[in-house]
Amino acid sequence: MTDLSAFPVTARWPARHPERLQLYSWPTPNGVKVSIMLEETGLPYEAHGVNIGRDETWTPEFLSLNPNGKIPAILDPDGPGGRPLALFESGAILQYLAEKTGRFLPADPAARYETIQWVYFQMAGVGPMFGQLGYFHKFAGREIADKRPLERYRAESRRLLGVLDGRLEGRDWIMGDAYTIADIALLGWVRNLIGFYEAGDLVGYGDFTRVAAWLERGLARPAVQRGLTIPPRD
Numbered sequence: 001m002t003d004l005s006a007f008p009v010t011a012r013w014p015a016r017h018p019e020r021l022q023l024y025s026w027p028t029p030n031g032v033k034v035s036i037m038l039e040e041t042g043l044p045y046e047a048h049g050v051n052i053g054r055d056e057t058w059t060p061e062f063l064s065l066n067p068n069g070k071i072p073a074i075l076d077p078d079g080p081g082g083r084p085l086a087l088f089e090s091g092a093i094l095q096y097l098a099e100k101t102g103r104f105l106p107a108d109p110a111a112r113y114e115t116i117q118w119v120y121f122q123m124a125g126v127g128p129m130f131g132q133l134g135y136f137h138k139f140a141g142r143e144i145a146d147k148r149p150l151e152r153y154r155a156e157s158r159r160l161l162g163v164l165d166g167r168l169e170g171r172d173w174i175m176g177d178a179y180t181i182a183d184i185a186l187l188g189w190v191r192n193l194i195g196f197y198e199a200g201d202l203v204g205y206g207d208f209t210r211v212a213a214w215l216e217r218g219l220a221r222p223a224v225q226r227g228l229t230i231p232p233r234d
């Protein structure tokens with residue numbers, strides 16, 4: 001029987017199936033990357049809701065897994081060498097799961113690095129910029145009279161959508177015919193920008209027809225639909 005009791009996170013979020021991969025997450029654009037990937041791969045896992053609205057990422061138990069206090073994080077009882085592996089940062093988790101399962105990351109070395117490059121594009125560009133736009137457009141930042149931060153993140157988000165739109169010219173997915181972790185990393189963020197953040201008109205989303213078609217293709221995948229709601233909000 002697998003024993004994960006050495007990991008303090010399991011004291012607050014007990015593992016009912018410790019032999020399965022443990023996911024600690026919340027259905028946000030960063031969180032759903034991992035639940036979508038897990039649904040796509042079919043790996044057995046157990047999802048734990050870490051309610052960010054109640055600051056649960058800042059509890060000692062969660063911080064023991066991710067000192068950066070952010071979802072998502074995983075604990076894989078069957079990590080490298082058969083030993084448990086704890087991991088945070090959604091891009092690293094996507095790469096780990098892709099390598100563990102041999103899915104959604106091309107085997108060819110050049111294509112593999114190209115895919116990882118687009119994952120970094122999401123991690124370092126799209127996520128932070130769209131996130132700031134959400135803050136200044138929809139959340140507390142909208143009260144700020146100085147509109148320069150809003151304009152800065154609006155322009156940068158629009159520019160990034162243009163980069164993505166250019167990449168999708170003549171391609172169904174970011175890597176062409178192959179649906180990869182680069183798509184999984186980006187789908188939830190674009191959906192969130194025009195959905196929850198209500199920033200579609202602001203960034204002129206209608207100009208990016210290839211992005212819109214790609215998002216529709218992604219959202220048509222049953223595993224994406226399931227992953228978007230895991231873990232359920234309580």
Ligand SMILES: N[C@@H](CCC(=O)N[C@@H](CS)C(=O)NCC(=O)O)C(=O)O
Nearest residue numbers: 028030052069070071072089090091
């Ligand atoms: N670079 C990190 C970002 C993770 C992140 O920002 N998570 C947010 C939710 S989308 C969070 O946990 N926020 C809670 C908080 O800051 O209190 C990743 O991709 O894993």
